[in-house]
Amino acid sequence: MNPILFYGVPEGCSFGAIVALEWSGLPYQLCRIQMPEVVSSEAFKRVNPVGETPSLRTGDGRFVSQSVAILHHIGAAAPASGLVPAQGSAAFDRFNEMLAFLNTDFFESFAPLWYAMEHGLQGEALRGVKAMGHDKVRRAHAALEGLLDGREWLVGEHRSAADAYLMGIARWNHFHQVLDRRDYPALHALCERLQADPAVRFAHGVEHGEPVRSTGAFAGHVELGELLAQTA
Numbered sequence: 001m002n003p004i005l006f007y008g009v010p011e012g013c014s015f016g017a018i019v020a021l022e023w024s025g026l027p028y029q030l031c032r033i034q035m036p037e038v039v040s041s042e043a044f045k046r047v048n049p050v051g052e053t054p055s056l057r058t059g060d061g062r063f064v065s066q067s068v069a070i071l072h073h074i075g076a077a078a079p080a081s082g083l084v085p086a087q088g089s090a091a092f093d094r095f096n097e098m099l100a101f102l103n104t105d106f107f108e109s110f111a112p113l114w115y116a117m118e119h120g121l122q123g124e125a126l127r128g129v130k131a132m133g134h135d136k137v138r139r140a141h142a143a144l145e146g147l148l149d150g151r152e153w154l155v156g157e158h159r160s161a162a163d164a165y166l167m168g169i170a171r172w173n174h175f176h177q178v179l180d181r182r183d184y185p186a187l188h189a190l191c192e193r194l195q196a197d198p199a200v201r202f203a204h205g206v207e208h209g210e211p212v213r214s215t216g217a218f219a220g221h222v223e224l225g226e227l228l229a230q231t232a
Helices: 015-024 067-077 090-109 111-118 123-148 161-170 172-176 185-195 198-207 224-231
Strands: 004-009 027-034 055-057 063-065 217-221
Touching (some): 015 067, 015 161, 067 090, 067 161, 090 111, 090 123, 185 198
16 A cells, blocks of 8 residues: 555645655655544544544554654655764754654644634734743744754754644744744755745645646545545
8 A cells, every 4th residue: 555644734844754755766645634624533433542643544554644754654654865864973863853853842833823813813812822922932942043053954064844744834934924034044944945845836736726737756646535445
């Protein structure tokens, strides 16, 4: 079986796993999960009891959830891709540091803004939550700029799965209009380089339902109902 990635739309952090799969060269399929309706449904909880994307059905039929675990799984399945550095190396430690920062501080900085939007906050409550969110996003960007420390990529001299994951979150700034990323030159240069990458453009096209050509080994979409019927 091909691995199947369950990705969330709109604007899911699962975007990074699509990019990583494209970079890996592994054959894979995608299953589109609408948020919040389908992702919180009892049907999808048969895939992921937490009701979150991304999730991955592996080639041997297991389900793996959480971006960090999925990205490590992809890297281990395609070691020649260099998406995850060799375990025990300094680059591997750096990779885990960067991925942990993105998965916690960077991701969480946008949480107040998503909360305000999803819960329809108004008036003083909206202003307070947005102010907190804007402050957190600016702090996280400043911290990431420092962590880059002149590097072209988050880890070493080559792209990694951490860069793929970064792109899925960094684009949320365009959605919430918090800051001008040009104020963070190293981060801005990295994001511009990623936005020009064919795999990133493919992932954008997939999310928006546009006709796009894979640069990897994408084998098409499958429907959630079809997959659940196969495992019933």
